[in-house]
Amino acid sequence: MTGVESPLPLLAVENLTMRFGGLVAVDDVSFTAYRREITAIIGPNGAGKTTVFNCLTGFYRPSAGRLVMHKGSEILRLERIEGFRIVGRAGIARTFQNIRLFAGMTVLENLIIAQHNPLMKASVFSLAGLFGLSHYRAAERTAVERARHWLDRIGLTDRADWLAAALPYGAQRRLEIARALCTGPALLCLDEPAAGLNPRESAELNELLLGVRDEEQIGILLIEHDMSVVMGISDHVIVLDYGRKIADGTPAEVRADPEVIKAYLGEDEIDNTEDKGAAVHPRVLRDAPFGRSSA
Amino acid sequence: MTVASGHAVDKAAKPPVFWVPLLKDAILAGLVAVLLALPLVGLQTYDIGGGALGIRTHFDWVVIAGVAVFAGRLALRLLRQIYRARPTGRSAVLASLAAWGNRQAVPITLAGIACAGALPFLPFSSRYLIDLGTTVLIYVMLGWGLNVVVGLAGLLDLGYVAFYAVGAYTFGLLTHDLDFTFWEALPFSGLVAASFGVILGFPVLRLRGDYLAIVTLGFGEIIRIVLLNWASVTGGPNGIGGIPRPSFFGLPFARPAPEGATTFNQFFGLEFSPDHRVIFLYFVILAMALLTNAFTLRIRRLPIGRAWEALREDEVACRALGINPTTVKLSAFAIGAMFGGFAGCFFATRQGFISPESFTFIESATILAIVVLGGMGSQMGVVLAAILLVSLPEFGRAFAEFRMLIFGAAMVGVMVWRPRGLIAHREPTLRLGPQRATR
Numbered sequence: 001m002t003g004v005e006s007p008l009p010l011l012a013v014e015n016l017t018m019r020f021g022g023l024v025a026v027d028d029v030s031f032t033a034y035r036r037e038i039t040a041i042i043g044p045n046g047a048g049k050t051t052v053f054n055c056l057t058g059f060y061r062p063s064a065g066r067l068v069m070h071k072g073s074e075i076l077r078l079e080r081i082e083g084f085r086i087v088g089r090a091g092i093a094r095t096f097q098n099i100r101l102f103a104g105m106t107v108l109e110n111l112i113i114a115q116h117n118p119l120m121k122a123s124v125f126s127l128a129g130l131f132g133l134s135h136y137r138a139a140e141r142t143a144v145e146r147a148r149h150w151l152d153r154i155g156l157t158d159r160a161d162w163l164a165a166a167l168p169y170g171a172q173r174r175l176e177i178a179r180a181l182c183t184g185p186a187l188l189c190l191d192e193p194a195a196g197l198n199p200r201e202s203a204e205l206n207e208l209l210l211g212v213r214d215e216e217q218i219g220i221l222l223i224e225h226d227m228s229v230v231m232g233i234s235d236h237v238i239v240l241d242y243g244r245k246i247a248d249g250t251p252a253e254v255r256a257d258p259e260v261i262k263a264y265l266g267e268d269e270i271d272n273t274e275d276k277g278a279a280v281h282p283r284v285l286r287d288a289p290f291g292r293s294s295a
Numbered sequence: 296m297t298v299a300s301g302h303a304v305d306k307a308a309k310p311p312v313f314w315v316p317l318l319k320d321a322i323l324a325g326l327v328a329v330l331l332a333l334p335l336v337g338l339q340t341y342d343i344g345g346g347a348l349g350i351r352t353h354f355d356w357v358v359i360a361g362v363a364v365f366a367g368r369l370a371l372r373l374l375r376q377i378y379r380a381r382p383t384g385r386s387a388v389l390a391s392l393a394a395w396g397n398r399q400a401v402p403i404t405l406a407g408i409a410c411a412g413a414l415p416f417l418p419f420s421s422r423y424l425i426d427l428g429t430t431v432l433i434y435v436m437l438g439w440g441l442n443v444v445v446g447l448a449g450l451l452d453l454g455y456v457a458f459y460a461v462g463a464y465t466f467g468l469l470t471h472d473l474d475f476t477f478w479e480a481l482p483f484s485g486l487v488a489a490s491f492g493v494i495l496g497f498p499v500l501r502l503r504g505d506y507l508a509i510v511t512l513g514f515g516e517i518i519r520i521v522l523l524n525w526a527s528v529t530g531g532p533n534g535i536g537g538i539p540r541p542s543f544f545g546l547p548f549a550r551p552a553p554e555g556a557t558t559f560n561q562f563f564g565l566e567f568s569p570d571h572r573v574i575f576l577y578f579v580i581l582a583m584a585l586l587t588n589a590f591t592l593r594i595r596r597l598p599i600g601r602a603w604e605a606l607r608e609d610e611v612a613c614r615a616l617g618i619n620p621t622t623v624k625l626s627a628f629a630i631g632a633m634f635g636g637f638a639g640c641f642f643a644t645r646q647g648f649i650s651p652e653s654f655t656f657i658e659s660a661t662i663l664a665i666v667v668l669g670g671m672g673s674q675m676g677v678v679l680a681a682i683l684l685v686s687l688p689e690f691g692r693a694f695a696e697f698r699m700l701i702f703g704a705a706m707v708g709v710m711v712w713r714p715r716g717l718i719a720h721r722e723p724t725l726r727l728g729p730q731r732a733t734r
Contacts, residue, residue: 057615087617094615102608105601106723113605114616119598140725148727160727183616 008035009070010187010219011056011092016065018051018243025051027243028065033187033236038213038220040230040251043240044263049223050097052240053189056221057094058083071186088117091186095176095193097223103165107156107175110164111147112140114182119143150178154208170201174208181212187219188212194226202226206233231255239263317372325365332360371711400675400722407678411581415574422573429577429645431685433638436584438665438677439591440634445663446672447600448627449607450499451508454515455662457495458488458632460522460654462639467535467649468528477541477644481637488636489629491518496628500621503610515659522651534650538643540572541579548572576645583641587634588674594630596724603627604672604724668709670716679717683709 011033018026026048033039041049054060056067056078067078069090076090086092102110112119122139151157154174159167164175173193180188193209194202210233213220224230230237230251237254239247241263247254254260337357343349411432415425437459444452462484469475469483499510522529529535540548546559548571559571594600602623605613610620643649665684669676687702709717 059611059614084614084617084619087615096612096615100609100612100615102605102612104608104721105604106726108727109601109604109724112725113601113613113618116598116602116605116616116618120602123598144725144727151727157727161723179616 009033010035011070011221012066012068013052013056014066014068016052016055016067017063018048018055018060019063025243026055026062026240029240029243029245030065031238031245031248033219033221035186035219036213036217037235038209038222038233039236039238040222040224040234041238041240042224042230042254046242047240048243049240050191051243053094053191053221053223055079056086056189057092058086069187087183087185091184092189093180093183093185093187094189095173095180095191097191097195099169099172099176101164101172101176101179103163105164106161107151107164107167108144108147108160110175110179111150111182112143114179115143115146146182150181153211154178170197173197173201174205177208181216185218187221189221191223192225193222194224194229197226199228202229205229209233312373312376317369317376320372321365321369324368325361328364329357329361332357336360404675408585415577422570425570425573425577427686427689429573429580431681432577432580432584433642433645434662434665434681434685435678436580436587436638436641437635437662438669438681439584439587439674440631440638441662441666442631442672442674442677443591443603443634444627444631445666447595447607448603448624448631450624450627451504452511452628452631453508453656453659453663454495454511454513454518455631455635456654456656456658457515457518458491458635459639459642459658460518460651461488461491461632462636463643463649463653464522464529464535464639465636466640466643467538470538471535476539477640481640484640485633485636488639489633491636492628492630492632493625495632496625500624512656512659515654515656519651519654522654530650532650532652534648534652536648538647538649540647541576541644543575548575576641580641580645583637587637591674599623599626601724664706668706668716670713670718670720672721673716673718676716676718 009032012030013032014030016026016029017024029048029052031039041052043049051060055062058078058081062079065079069076069078069092071091078086078090078092081089102113105113119136119139123136148157148160151160154171154177156167156171156175156178159171164172167175173196177188177190177193180190190209194205197205206229209220209222212218222230222234234251237247237249237251238245239254239257239260246259246263247257249257337353339351339353340348341351411428414420414428437455440458441452441455444450444455465484465487466475466477466480469480470477475483495511495514499507502510523532525531526533542548543559546557546562548559558567559565559575565571595604602613602618603626605616605618606620606623606627613620613623642653646653661684665677665680668684669678669680683705684702687705688699713719
């Protein structure tokens, strides 16, 4: 399942800790995400998955730990970059658990805003754009072309001029992913992209993510409860529980890990199932969509 | 009431009308009206001689108010129920009218500009009408300026009049102390107002919605109170007088020519008329307003304009896409304030006299009402609302004390029929559509 050559490290999270007052939401978590790989972060609700994302994308400043991003030959320390600059500097784009589109604007506009920084530079902070200089118009055409490329990929080209709010739920999820991709990221962070999707849409999403990984050669970091997505496309799974990392490995390894099963099914069940043998666990994990997750 | 409900049963046969909640609601509204009317119209003081006051009661008026509100509320709710049942009601007519307006936006705009340009030369136009047109245009320009902040960037600003005041006082002080003319002072007015926009912007960067509104409201009052009390600079409540009128490319409008200068009428060989200056002022504000509009329409389609709208929609998503909320907000405040400053400069030169009294909260409220009533973010809506809000009290003069009542009723009417403003349509800043058609 992993890449052909030895995978290139893209993001190294080292001893990340995030405290909110007395609450330790993320406790000494370390993991590495690689280029051309899909890394899934799973865990029961409240395990600290979204907090990790918020630290990576600059919404929170970590209490301790290092977030090292390898961008070409450059090595960046994410926790030292101002929040909104992380997209541009480090190339980390994200989506949100509860969809955050620009609802009152069109689908195309959503994708153009994602390219705000290059366009702003091309328009010389809007001065050149004000007088309609050709340089800016060319930049805008490029932006529209890129938007159109992603619209074609997510199958929304014929709805480009719709208001984003008018799209059905599944299309809104895809649009949010396309919007993140329009920033030209090196690492794409998706917070529960399959939440609320039906099985067919889920399968389409899998296909899209695998395609993005292989064509764009980027890393994908994924929080997901839908096990068909996690087990189907992840190259690498990290399991969090109560803010700590309890497992890290390929989907098959994680699925068989007794710690993971304990975290999801609780102590009692593990006592019962242990008599019946470890072979049960993979099936249990695949079929039961982990605790409270399957909304 | 029994008659009313009996009559209604026959009518209710066709569309189902729910009478009990309807009547309950109307009775409640009537009772509230009676309670309000009791002290307001029911009791009236009058002079009984010797400087003492007696109280007269007018309970009949209270009853009239209660019945009127009851009947009005009942009729309104009834109409709504019936029209909700039949989609071809009045709101559908308004909606189709709005849709036609959107399709014909360009011809309507051109016709509007042509009408505005021709106004002073129409046979029925008078000095009064041109003056009124000038006032309307000042409010249109202020509305367009505030539209950048409220309509596009979604930052609720209740103290916009502060920038209007800053623009006016910048010109007032520059001409008072340094003998600047209108045209020399105009850019400075905009610049100083824009700086004040940034100064206001910094402390409110973290605020949104109601909290932002309260701070901006306070800012507006601070500016006014400073102008009122810093008498050594601003002249305090006496204001600044003797502000020069604008000249026509260096030609003043005056009957006796100032020494060594040619007046406008001498240069063009016309008989002196005070109307020349009024008409000229009208065209100056028309040009300024149109420039504001052109600028706003243009900047909406640029990255910064789209970032404003994105900020209005979702600030968190903006940050995640690498947009710096600080600069985006500050630029919106600065640009909105700049137009306010330009309008203030014009106001000063038109009045020839400014004092803090002209920049009270009611001005901010009027400008905000123009933006909200017109439809947030809609340029054309601002024009319609400005015409409505400024000229309605003027035409209402014939009704003397009832004009504010008519004004209020019109506002309520618009909010009932078009709750999202007169023109709630938003034109996308770019489309894929036409390109697809060519493929």
